[in-house]
Amino acid sequence: MAVIPVAIAGAPYDVRIETGLLERAGEHCRPFLRKDRVAIVTDENVAASWRQKVEASFSAVGVASDWLILPAGEGTKSWEQLARVVDWLLAQEVERKDNIIALGGGVIGDLTGFAASMVKRGCGFIQIPTTLLAQVDSSVGGKTAINTAAGKNLVGAFHQPALVLADPLALDTLPLRDTRAGYAEVIKYGLIDDAPFFEWCEANGAKLLAGDSSARETAIAKSVAAKARIVAADEKETAGIRALLNLGHTFGHALEAETGFSDRLLHGEGVGLGMVLAARFSARQGLMSGQDAARIGAHIGGIGLPASIKALGLDCNGRRLAGHMLHDKKMDAGTLPFLLMRGIGETFLAKDVDLNEVAAFLDDEMTR
Numbered sequence: 001m002a003v004i005p006v007a008i009a010g011a012p013y014d015v016r017i018e019t020g021l022l023e024r025a026g027e028h029c030r031p032f033l034r035k036d037r038v039a040i041v042t043d044e045n046v047a048a049s050w051r052q053k054v055e056a057s058f059s060a061v062g063v064a065s066d067w068l069i070l071p072a073g074e075g076t077k078s079w080e081q082l083a084r085v086v087d088w089l090l091a092q093e094v095e096r097k098d099n100i101i102a103l104g105g106g107v108i109g110d111l112t113g114f115a116a117s118m119v120k121r122g123c124g125f126i127q128i129p130t131t132l133l134a135q136v137d138s139s140v141g142g143k144t145a146i147n148t149a150a151g152k153n154l155v156g157a158f159h160q161p162a163l164v165l166a167d168p169l170a171l172d173t174l175p176l177r178d179t180r181a182g183y184a185e186v187i188k189y190g191l192i193d194d195a196p197f198f199e200w201c202e203a204n205g206a207k208l209l210a211g212d213s214s215a216r217e218t219a220i221a222k223s224v225a226a227k228a229r230i231v232a233a234d235e236k237e238t239a240g241i242r243a244l245l246n247l248g249h250t251f252g253h254a255l256e257a258e259t260g261f262s263d264r265l266l267h268g269e270g271v272g273l274g275m276v277l278a279a280r281f282s283a284r285q286g287l288m289s290g291q292d293a294a295r296i297g298a299h300i301g302g303i304g305l306p307a308s309i310k311a312l313g314l315d316c317n318g319r320r321l322a323g324h325m326l327h328d329k330k331m332d333a334g335t336l337p338f339l340l341m342r343g344i345g346e347t348f349l350a351k352d353v354d355l356n357e358v359a360a361f362l363d364d365e366m367t368r
Contacts, residue, residue, distance in 0.1 A: 002221040006140060007232040011160040015140055015224045019213055021167035022050055022128070026057035029126055032099045032162050037064045039092045041085060041112040042103040043072040046130050049173040054103060054128075065101075066092055074261050076107050077146045085115040089123075099124035099162050105131035105178075106138035106267065110156070113144030117159035127161040130170040132182025132216075133268045136189075136223035139164050141231040141245075147261055151327035152253050158236050166224070168216040179209055180304050181268025184248070184275070186219045187300065189226040191275060192244050195345030197222060198299075205303050240349055243330065247339040247347050248274030254324035258314055265312065272305040281361050282340045292344050309365045318362030322355045 001018040016028060029038070038058060042051070047069045058065045068088045070076050094100060102112035102125055109127050116125040129139040145156025171179055183205060190198025201219075208215040227245065234241035252267070252274030259265040265273075279293040301307030314321075330337050338353040 002217065004221065004224045004228055006160075006164075006228040008142070008160050008235055009232075011142075013161060013163055015164040015166060015228070017135075017166045017168070017217060017220050017224065019167060019169050019217065021165045022130075022170060023053050023057055025054050025128055025165060026059070026061040026063055028165055029058070029099070029101065029163065030061045030063060032124070032126060033063060034095075034097060036062055037066060038099075038101055039068070039089060039094055040065050040101040040103055041068045041070065041088075041108060041115075043070050043076065043105075043108055045072040046104045046108070050103065050130065050170070070108070070111075072107075073263065074107060074147070074267070077111050079146065079148070081111060082115060082146050085111060086119060089115060089119050094119055094123055096120040096123050099126050101126050101128060102139075102161075103128045103130065104134070105129065106134045109134050109139050110144050110153070111146060113142075113159050113161065114146060114156050117144055117157040122159065124162045125159075127164040129164065129166055131174060132171055132179050132220075133185050134182070135166040135168075135170075135220050136182065137185040137227065137245075139166070140224055140227050141242075142235065151324070152256055152261060154327065166220055168213060168220060171216060172211065176209065176304075177266065178268075181266040181272070183209060183219075183303065184268040184272030184300070184305055186223050188245075188247050188271065188275065189223050191279075191296065191341065191344060192226070192230075192247055192347045193345055194226065195343075197226075198344050202299050205299065209303060243337065243349050244339065244347055246330065247341075248272065248276075248278055250274065250325055250328055250330070250336070250338055251277040253328065254321045255309070255312065255314075257324040257327075258316055258321060259312065265306070269306050272300045273307060273309070276300050276307050277309070277362075277365065278339060279341055280365070281338075281358070282342070284361060285340070288341050288343050288346075292341075296344065308368055309362065310368055314366070318359040318364075318366065321362050322359040325355065325358070 127139040142160035145153035252270030283293040
């Protein structure tokens with residue numbers, strides 16, 4: 001088992017990574033539970049694949065489980081479902097020192113974590129991520145949120161989990177499209193500040209997507225370690241360090257908004273395409289070589305992720321897409337910092353980007 005500490009001041013926890021952890025979830029969670037009952041929030045798809053085994057794992061250590069099963073999909077990160085989760089947790093008489101369980105992908109983790117931050121002014125929770133995106137990114141670091149009409153993840157809280165259990169075996173029950181979407185977040189860690197890891201991705205990404213357990217465990221452990229290092233240095237994104245984790249997200253969130261935060265463009269697909277666009281825009285600004293930008297696009301497109309805006313068939317222009325960016329959480333005194341690159345593994349925060357230039361760039365990308 002790989003055990004990666006996340007050294008958050010005042011709220012440290014471990015991420016445990018091993019094939020088969022889901023069937024032993026109860027054993028690992030038991031020391032974090034004060035009672036012989038636990039509340040578990042999940043979605044319909046995860047429940048169909050894993051409820052029986054997870055429930056049995058808690059029963060084996062003397063813990064009964066109560067389940068709230070929500071609809072699957074990005075639409076569940078809503079005010080309506082947040083209220084549903086909060087009301088259900090209160091009905092379960094959850095106490096402040098209790099840990100509830102978030103069993104699912106990023107939607108369930110974000111929603112449940114946000115609910116946990118609110119109930120009794122903050123109860124505990126444990127993340128058991130079941131998608132690659134959640135295992136390598138959203139389950140670690142304590143960002144919780146819902147989407148609103150104004151944009152993605154605009155209402156939320158920083159609320160760290162007590163424990164994260166990542167089982168690569170869960171990926172076997174996912175559609176390939178979902179695993180590809182999660183893999184975009186793996187690539188991100190190479191592009192931020194680890195060029196050798198991007199090279200590893202180029203050499204091993206196809207094996208990971210084909211189900212190679214060693215490649216999956218390596219990618220998850222490497223990604224979590226990178227995120228843990230960044231989050232420990234800047235938990236609440238006040239020093240500009242954690243902002244590096246948003247590479248590809250500004251472009252990606254704008255595309256997600258234009259597609260209605262729907263299955264038309266999954267979050268990880270938006271991030272992958274967003275990183276391609278960030279690289280191409282960086283090259284257009286003379287910050288990085290066109291060769292490096294092309295290499296990034298080749299790998300992302302080569303493993304089956306969208307690598308061009310044109311392929312999305314959007315009915316809008318660059319100015320409309322740039323307009324979505326005005327609702328970005330990173331807006332600061334009316335300006336929007338952008339994550340750009342000087343090369344592979346050389347991401348930096350640029351605070352002088354002209355949105356008119358971004359809009360013109362996106363217009364060009366629409367026809368590429």
